[in-house]
Amino acid sequence: MSIKVQKNILLSKYTTFKIGGPAKFFCVVENIDEIRETFKFAEKNKLKIFILGEGSNILISDKGFDGFVLKIQDTKYKIQTNNKIFVGSGLSLAKLVSESVKNNLTGLQWAAGMPGAIGGAIVNNAGASGMSMMNIVEEVEILEIITQPPLSGGISFSPDKGRLGGIRRLTNKQCKFSYRNSIFKEEKKYIILNAVLKLKKGNEEKSRKMISEILKSRKEKQPFEYPSAGSIFKNPVLDDNHLRRLIKENSELENISKNNTIPAGWFIENLGLKGKKIGGAMISEKHGNFIVNMGNAKAENVIILISLIKQKVRDNFSIQLKEEIEYVGF
Numbered sequence: 146m147s148i149k150v151q152k153n154i155l156l157s158k159y160t161t162f163k164i165g166g167p168a169k170f171f172c173v174v175e176n177i178d179e180i181r182e183t184f185k186f187a188e189k190n191k192l193k194i195f196i197l198g199e200g201s202n203i204l205i206s207d208k209g210f211d212g213f214v215l216k217i218q219d220t221k222y223k224i225q226t227n228n229k230i231f232v233g234s235g236l237s238l239a240k241l242v243s244e245s246v247k248n249n250l251t252g253l254q255w256a257a258g259m260p261g262a263i264g265g266a267i268v269n270n271a272g273a274s275g276m277s278m279m280n281i282v283e284e285v286e287i288l289e290i291i292t293q294p295p296l297s298g299g300i301s302f303s304p305d306k307g308r309l310g311g312i313r314r315l316t317n318k319q320c321k322f323s324y325r326n327s328i329f330k331e332e333k334k335y336i337i338l339n340a341v342l343k344l345k346k347g348n349e350e351k352s353r354k355m356i357s358e359i360l361k362s363r364k365e366k367q368p369f370e371y372p373s374a375g376s377i378f379k380n381p382v383l384d385d386n387h388l389r390r391l392i393k394e395n396s397e398l399e400n401i402s403k404n405n406t407i408p409a410g411w412f413i414e415n416l417g418l419k420g421k422k423i424g425g426a427m428i429s430e431k432h433g434n435f436i437v438n439m440g441n442a443k444a445e446n447v448i449i450l451i452s453l454i455k456q457k458v459r460d461n462f463s464i465q466l467k468e469e470i471e472y473v474g475f
């Protein structure tokens with residue numbers, strides 16, 4: 146066996162939140178052969194599997210994950226003709242952005258300063274400034290887990306219910322991208338291996354200027370000084386009547402709302418919840434939609450803050466906030 150399976154590995158160090166208990170088994174995989182080997186190991190030992198990228202959009206429970214965590218670290222990439230890039234799903238967004246700029250390609254500047262790897266970014270249809278992965282993904286190569294019935298709860302594989310199928314390619318349309326969502330997030334039965342991204346010819350100097358403006362704005366708005374998982378909630382989309390009613394009571398929303406969407410952070414700030422602390426977790430004073438780890442925060446502290454926010458927003462605005470982050474091991 147060429148893979149190195151480790152036991153009882155603390156997951157907090159593999160997440161940007163720096164929160165999470167141990168994985169019963171843990172393995173870093175770099176290619177499809179290693180993934181297949183880990184599945185054999187999981188089948189033999191009857192372990193459920195969780196696929197981990199850079200852990201920047203998840204909250205792992207304090208108990209950890211009672212199964213097998215596969216950290217995908219396939220970081221290969223190749224600039225192709227026609228402004229396309231072939232990327233392994235473990236390549237970081239940071240590296241992808243810098244390589245695309247160096248090669249005079251444009252279309253990815255919005256991802257500057259965003260943590261995470263390609264796989265997780267495709268799963269979430271990660272985005273900013275009105276752009277997201279759906280604008281650049283041409284094709285995604287996957288390994289499909291054949292399940293009967295489909296699995297849920299952030300777990301990609303359970304040996305009693307599934308087996309690993311063959312490689313398939315999905316077109317952009319087949320990925321069913323929508324706001325911070327995709328077929329991968331909905332069905333939880335695909336392992337993303339590689340992707341082909343389509344960019345445009347650009348100008349290195351112009352791209353660099355844009356990136357430095359984006360980084361400056363991120364630094365001003367987001368609490369990079371503390372560990373977090375980025376935005377906790379998706380921005381809610383309201384129907385016309387609901388929006389009109391809210392604007393009547395809060396005139397500033399006239400300028401803040403875009404396409405019937407209001408930033409989740411606005412509700413949290415409006416309710417005076419910024420700075421609210423439970424244990425080591427705090428609703429950021431800088432950005433209402435971020436919960437930060439001030440030191441030794443427990444997943445339980447974060448969960449309490451999330452429930453508090455959801456309850457107050459529901460009671461005061463009749464809006465049910467939905468999580469952008471995913472829960473693992475709860």
Ligand SMILES: Cc1cc2nc3c(=O)[nH]c(=O)nc-3n(C[C@H](O)[C@H](O)[C@H](O)COP(=O)(O)OP(=O)(O)OC[C@H]3O[C@@H](n4cnc5c(N)ncnc54)[C@H](O)[C@@H]3O)c2cc1C
Nearest residue numbers: 198199200201202260261262264265266268271272337375
């Ligand atoms: C400070 C900060 C700022 C952020 N800003 C933004 C932002 O502006 N916009 C935005 O959209 N997001 C933002 N995020 C969230 C996060 O950066 C993105 O969602 C990122 O793309 C997640 O990638 P990841 O590798 O960390 O995924 P992970 O968190 O490791 O995983 C996320 C999900 O993807 C699955 N997954 C990961 N890799 C694979 C794979 N190869 N195959 C199948 N499933 C896989 C996991 O099982 C999990 O379900 C921010 C986060 C932080 C901490």
